[in-house]
Amino acid sequence: MTPSPLLPALTARAEAVAHSRTSGCPCGATRTLADRPDATVVRHADTVAKAHAPNSTPADLTPRLTAATRLPGLLLSPFTPTPVDLHGRLVTFWPYGAPVDPADPDAAPWEAAATLLARLHRTPAPTALPPMRGPVKAALALARLRTAAQKAATNTDLPAGTTAVLRAWDTLPAWARAQAPQPDGSTLCHGDLHLGQLVRHPAPHGPWLLIDVDDLGVGVPAWDLGRPAAWYACGLLPPDEWDRFLTAYRAAGGPAVPADGDPWPALDVPARALTVQTAARAITKALAEGRLLDEVEQCLVDACDRMASVPPELMQGHAK
Incomplete structure (x- = not known):
């Protein structure tokens, strides 16, 4: 590059x-x-x-x-x-803050990430903020996929996996595709949560803090749990790590999911949206590099293929 x-x-x-x-x-x-x-x-x-x-x-x-x-x-x-x-x-x-060490997955700070998220979601926005940008970024990823696929298509055939990703995207409610306002306009959200968004400050042993405010705003807090939920649903995040994350979020009073019971009615749409977004990025990148999808990327596309045939669970009171 x-x-x-x-x-x-x-x-x-x-x-x-x-x-x-x-x-x-x-x-x-x-x-x-x-x-x-x-x-x-x-x-x-x-x-x-x-x-x-x-x-x-x-x-x-x-x-x-x-x-x-x-x-x-x-x-x-x-x-x-x-x-x-x-x-x-x-x-x-x-x-400068010390980031999560990708070479030491056993030390991944899932509890710290979940606790910070719960505290963020419970904190009133300290100033007027625009909507969090998660759905907008997902929509941009799909737009880039469509553009890349059209350029790469031979005759009328789309690159492998594209149709499944686009079909899964079309099953999502309008707010998750950035085609309607988010149903929550007051909860403070990070907008792009993953372990790369945590650092220790002061480095190297200070407390964990969230970074990257480009997508910060108000919206649906479950979106911030969507990426780890998607990884778990696709088999890319071990169940014990997902349990650590979800348990810590609930223990800290996070409002995105019920305090107990099945969290999936709240998480299903964000997890699907993040799966589709990540799969779209994977295909776009593979097309640009002239290669086939790797094993993890294919796993995401396969998940989109399954999702397209099963309607998502809608959060209670939130219409398509």
Whole structure:
């Protein structure tokens, strides 16, 4: 992948901010933590600079950053809630936090993630916020799949798995496809929860905090449980890890599911939506790389094929 042309300027800005904040800042190398079309992230010493997605606007991002500064025990706080413009991209600056170690799955902080989510869902939004962006991101993933599939199609045949994913998507209620307002307009949600969204701050042994506020907003809290629920339903998350996560969420008073009994009526739609989104991304990526789906990606597509034949359970009181 070709490095982002923004990378040199972002690196220089991260170094400048780090030096301005710390007297005698060690001038070690600046590391690139992520370089994707939707985000470029670099670290210099204990300062992290993030260039947000090209379509990010101050009107959407600033209230989310403001919320992070007002919820320091839940979300990592930026140095300032005001993003800066760097070559047409909004950039923010953050303290460095130690991420989850992907090489040590046994140490995955499922209880910490669940407890933070429950606390977030029980906390009133500290400022006016837009809807959380989970359904919008899912819809974008499906739109990209359709575009990629049309380009790759031979005659009238779609790439393998595409039809199953599109059929599963069409079974979802309108709000989960971002075609109608979310049925909950007041609960504070992260919008894109997975273990990569947790860091320890101060690093390396501080408390766990949630990061990445780009999708933060108000909406259906069950969406934040949707990805681990989807992994569990697809057989990609062991039952004991799912039980740890769900039990900790309930113990912390999380409102997304009942305190006991079957959680699936609340989780079914978000889990399906996240499965479809992830499968759509997998096919799009495989098409771009000219390869077949790997075992995990095929598992997600197979789940979509099964879902398309079984209508989702709708949350009580929430219509299609």
